[in-house]
Amino acid sequence: MATVFALAGCGTDIHPGAAAVVNGHVISQGEVDDLVLAACEYSESVRLGQGGAEPGQSMATLRSSLAEALIQFEIIDEAASQLGLSVSDAKIAELTSANSLPPGLSDESRDLLDDFFYSASRAQLQQAVVGAHLRDPKITTADAITPEDIEAATKYVDKFASEQDVTVNPAYGSWDGSTLVGDSGSLSDAVSTTPAAAAQSAVADAVEDLPPSQVCG
Numbered sequence: 001m002a003t004v005f006a007l008a009g010c011g012t013d014i015h016p017g018a019a020a021v022v023n024g025h026v027i028s029q030g031e032v033d034d035l036v037l038a039a040c041e042y043s044e045s046v047r048l049g050q051g052g053a054e055p056g057q058s059m060a061t062l063r064s065s066l067a068e069a070l071i072q073f074e075i076i077d078e079a080a081s082q083l084g085l086s087v088s089d090a091k092i093a094e095l096t097s098a099n100s101l102p103p104g105l106s107d108e109s110r111d112l113l114d115d116f117f118y119s120a121s122r123a124q125l126q127q128a129v130v131g132a133h134l135r136d137p138k139i140t141t142a143d144a145i146t147p148e149d150i151e152a153a154t155k156y157v158d159k160f161a162s163e164q165d166v167t168v169n170p171a172y173g174s175w176d177g178s179t180l181v182g183d184s185g186s187l188s189d190a191v192s193t194t195p196a197a198a199a200q201s202a203v204a205d206a207v208e209d210l211p212p213s214q215v216c217g
Helices: 029-049 059-082 089-096 107-135 148-152 154-162 201-207
Strands: 018-022 025-028 166-168
Touching: 018 029, 018 059, 025 029, 025 059, 029 059, 029 107, 059 107, 059 154, 059 166, 089 107, 107 148, 107 154, 148 154
Parallel strands: none
Antiparallel strands: 018 025, 018 166
């Protein structure tokens, strides 16, 4: 779900307690931080299930990635809404079912991650419907979409996103025009795979010297 946000929309006029504000909608620090803890529990469960050889996920990387994801979900939802496009709960549930959670997660983490995957699936389908609608204006639902429609929507979504009012708390990174960049300068993981992705070499390098309090597990 590639989106580009205008740098002009990345000011410092942020609401107290907010991680980001998208067109007046506040994404709270508590929402992001709770999701980070859930994703950290998920990441650590997957890591240990694979033998535990890989280093733990950086919490700063997760925080930046998940804040970015929540912003993008808002942008995609607004883009689809303005075009009068919709995605059924059944379609979202069908796509979400592909994301299985490992056993042993707390009920709270499981609920948060279920909601996150649901939102990610909705955003993916919404972008596909945007692409399908550009191909054929008669298409307004996800019933006739193709995998190619997601990519076909990219330019439209990029332009739409650049026109939105997005403000980000510097504690969560800074916008480089398309993604959140952390203090280390490394880019956050791709939205569609953030909670489930295996540790990438760049992340491994970044967490090698971090104190335990800043690494999952």
